Amino acid sequence: MEKQPITVRVASWSALRPGRAIAAWFAFVALCLAVGISVGTNSAVAEDYRIGESGRAEAIATEAGLEQRPTEQIMFSSRSGELNEAQAREAAEELTGRMEKLPEVLGVADPALSADGEMLMVEVTMKGPKREAKEYVDPLLEQTAAVQAAHPDLLVEETGDASVSKGLNKQRSDDLARTEAITFPVTLVTLLIVFGSLVMVGVPLLLALSSIAASVGLSMVVSHLVPDAGVGMNVILLIGMAVGVDYTLFYLKREREEREKAAGGLGPEALVGIAAATAGRAIVVSGLAVIVSSATLFLATDIIFSSLATATILVVFVAMVSSVTVLPALLVKIGRRADRRAARARARGKQVRQRGPERTGRLFAALLNPARKRPVATLVVSTLAVIGLALPAFGMELRVLNKDTHSREIPEMQTYDRLNDAFPDRRAEHWVVVRSGEERTGETRAALRELAERAKADPLFSDKEPEVRTSQDGRVSVMTLAVPHRLSSDEAADSLERLREDYLPRTLGGVEGAEYGVDGPVAVDVDYLAHQNDKLPIVVGFLLLLTFVMTMLVFRSAVIGLLGVLLNLLSVGAAFGLVVVFFQWGLASTLFGFDESATNAIGSRVPLFLFVILFGLSMDYQVFVVSRIKEAVDGGMPTRQAVMDGIEKSAKVVTSAAVVMVTVFASFMFLHLAEMKQIGFSLAVAVLLDAFIIRVMILPAAMTLLGDASWWPSRKTRRTPAAPGTGDRQAAPAPVRIP
Numbered sequence: 001m002e003k004q005p006i007t008v009r010v011a012s013w014s015a016l017r018p019g020r021a022i023a024a025w026f027a028f029v030a031l032c033l034a035v036g037i038s039v040g041t042n043s044a045v046a047e048d049y050r051i052g053e054s055g056r057a058e059a060i061a062t063e064a065g066l067e068q069r070p071t072e073q074i075m076f077s078s079r080s081g082e083l084n085e086a087q088a089r090e091a092a093e094e095l096t097g098r099m100e101k102l103p104e105v106l107g108v109a110d111p112a113l114s115a116d117g118e119m120l121m122v123e124v125t126m127k128g129p130k131r132e133a134k135e136y137v138d139p140l141l142e143q144t145a146a147v148q149a150a151h152p153d154l155l156v157e158e159t160g161d162a163s164v165s166k167g168l169n170k171q172r173s174d175d176l177a178r179t180e181a182i183t184f185p186v187t188l189v190t191l192l193i194v195f196g197s198l199v200m201v202g203v204p205l206l207l208a209l210s211s212i213a214a215s216v217g218l219s220m221v222v223s224h225l226v227p228d229a230g231v232g233m234n235v236i237l238l239i240g241m242a243v244g245v246d247y248t249l250f251y252l253k254r255e256r257e258e259r260e261k262a263a264g265g266l267g268p269e270a271l272v273g274i275a276a277a278t279a280g281r282a283i284v285v286s287g288l289a290v291i292v293s294s295a296t297l298f299l300a301t302d303i304i305f306s307s308l309a310t311a312t313i314l315v316v317f318v319a320m321v322s323s324v325t326v327l328p329a330l331l332v333k334i335g336r337r338a339d340r341r342a343a344r345a346r347a348r349g350k351q352v353r354q355r356g357p358e359r360t361g362r363l364f365a366a367l368l369n370p371a372r373k374r375p376v377a378t379l380v381v382s383t384l385a386v387i388g389l390a391l392p393a394f395g396m397e398l399r400v401l402n403k404d405t406h407s408r409e410i411p412e413m414q415t416y417d418r419l420n421d422a423f424p425d426r427r428a429e430h431w432v433v434v435r436s437g438e439e440r441t442g443e444t445r446a447a448l449r450e451l452a453e454r455a456k457a458d459p460l461f462s463d464k465e466p467e468v469r470t471s472q473d474g475r476v477s478v479m480t481l482a483v484p485h486r487l488s489s490d491e492a493a494d495s496l497e498r499l500r501e502d503y504l505p506r507t508l509g510g511v512e513g514a515e516y517g518v519d520g521p522v523a524v525d526v527d528y529l530a531h532q533n534d535k536l537p538i539v540v541g542f543l544l545l546l547t548f549v550m551t552m553l554v555f556r557s558a559v560i561g562l563l564g565v566l567l568n569l570l571s572v573g574a575a576f577g578l579v580v581v582f583f584q585w586g587l588a589s590t591l592f593g594f595d596e597s598a599t600n601a602i603g604s605r606v607p608l609f610l611f612v613i614l615f616g617l618s619m620d621y622q623v624f625v626v627s628r629i630k631e632a633v634d635g636g637m638p639t640r641q642a643v644m645d646g647i648e649k650s651a652k653v654v655t656s657a658a659v660v661m662v663t664v665f666a667s668f669m670f671l672h673l674a675e676m677k678q679i680g681f682s683l684a685v686a687v688l689l690d691a692f693i694i695r696v697m698i699l700p701a702a703m704t705l706l707g708d709a710s711w712w713p714s715r716k717t718r719r720t721p722a723a724p725g726t727g728d729r730q731a732a733p734a735p736v737r738i739p
Helices: 006-016 018-039 052-063 085-100 130-136 138-150 161-195 198-222 232-262 268-300 303-324 326-347 362-373 375-395 411-422 438-456 490-506 521-555 558-584 587-592 606-634 639-670 674-711
Strands: 071-078 105-108 119-126 154-160 428-435 467-470 476-483 515-519
Touching: 006 018, 006 268, 006 303, 006 326, 018 198, 018 326, 052 428, 052 476, 052 515, 052 521, 071 085, 071 138, 071 161, 071 411, 085 105, 085 119, 085 138, 085 154, 119 411, 130 161, 138 154, 138 161, 154 161, 154 411, 161 198, 161 232, 161 411, 161 639, 198 232, 198 303, 198 326, 232 268, 232 303, 232 326, 232 606, 232 639, 232 674, 268 303, 268 326, 268 521, 268 606, 303 326, 303 606, 362 375, 362 639, 362 674, 375 558, 375 674, 428 438, 428 490, 428 521, 438 476, 438 490, 476 490, 490 515, 490 521, 515 521, 521 558, 521 606, 558 587, 558 606, 558 674, 606 639, 606 674, 639 674
Parallel strands: none
Antiparallel strands: 071 119, 071 154, 105 119, 428 476, 428 515, 467 476
């Protein structure tokens, strides 16, 4: 007897021992959470984020003890009318005394008065790394609040990287709660429409939520191998709800289809075995495709993308495992209960109504008609339409979404804007780091003085005297050059280019053996974008190759592999084009009222993340649809007929899955974080296009025209059409043997 596939063997074990399987699954979820909570999350540290010249400069400064410390700015201004400077200085003195007593504080600078005399500012330097400062900024905020309470006539406000990060995290938590409030009801309604049963609706939601919970625990454990950059939770929720419900939905629909086909002739265990051999296998293949696609993000050699990849891989793997392990057990439990109820009804003489086969539905029938009747015209028109949607992507402008794009609903960001208006020289900074030999310290100091003079005479830089800090051994110096322009402005980028390409080579470049570079918020953004642009071709190249190889191996067809890559490219390209139209061109602001900070440019991480994730999700539909087509072909049906048969049979489940995915993704458009708006929008429109255009028009039209050539070079599938009257019969997988 031919050995059964692993999905069938696992389903058989679960079906025979449903109680144990269910208990084991929830024990696994509890164990993941318990272990994760016990070991905690290992967050990424400063060195994990270092990239390019700015990263090398930061490393040199850190080794010499000259790293940039986290700072908080406390501002004193009048609630109405002119500022009473004496009163403000008295309050600033009180604040200084309070702050200097805190163990979290390294030092407090003297108060600085703005040029217009309307604001007094005190800068507090904190201990520890900048990226961890948000964890211990609360005592500073409490002292600021205490001074505000003692001086009600003044407006006392605090801002800084730490307090802004804290406010941003709070807003993100509130946003996620709002997202859950949107996605759960819509998902519930969608599943009710599909299944018409609260019990069956609860299964996908239960498995999706338990998969997310297990993934959260596992992500804490894995963070000790791949440090967490703080983006994993968003991705686990975003992808977990989508694929968790989707995978369960595909399995449930196949089990129900086989139940209706058997008309009571097979028990729940056998039905689960058939579903495991078909939908279960497709789920595993689809999940592995998403996992492999996501793994290419590690090639970007960037901690953010590594965290994104880790979170995606974990939640997809857990969702895939839940669908082929505990789901069969749940279905057996539900099936046995239904059989008992039917038996009791028959015993009482009642007639048990059997569900008839599901119909495709008018919408999908209408969508499939063009590909069925006019495949050439359908292929040409629909492909050109999708290409037209993709054209704007060639004008995509990428930008690192920094403080300039954060929501101004965060109080600390409003304070940050007022600080920049009062002290424009603080808007951006360049930190010039230089290391030279002890015998060259005199030359280095002279070169830095010349650099300062050049910068002061340049309108791209502040005309104030730059600050210079030097290590104890005199070998390393850090000069801070202020830039009176916004962080994301062209002027700030121009000042960095002039510094790196002109001023530094002319000054520090003349010091023999000196190592130098520019760090700072502007430099970090520029270097990060350049690094991503360098890695993009590598990631995309590997992704295309792996997608082709995986599809070819699964379906034993180079044509299907190539077709899958081309269709995925069309889907991704159209999504990119639409995100440019809506966000870069500003249509989202007009239609949805989005803040302009979320538009005008595309987040630098958005294209690479979307390319990888969309390729993986597109493989979902490719695998599920083509699997049904191949089943029909293997059962003797001619390819052209099998194409329509397979798509018709998967139509309702693909539609339902698309609605769930689009709901989850679209809800992220209403988050405040600009990148999440763009990612949510892109994923939602890509799934819509993929489900209703790519897989319903372009794919069937292409495979109808290709016919048996679709399976080249496989000879096993390209068989002679079945004899008349047998083409509608398919060889069903052998059911699970139950003793």
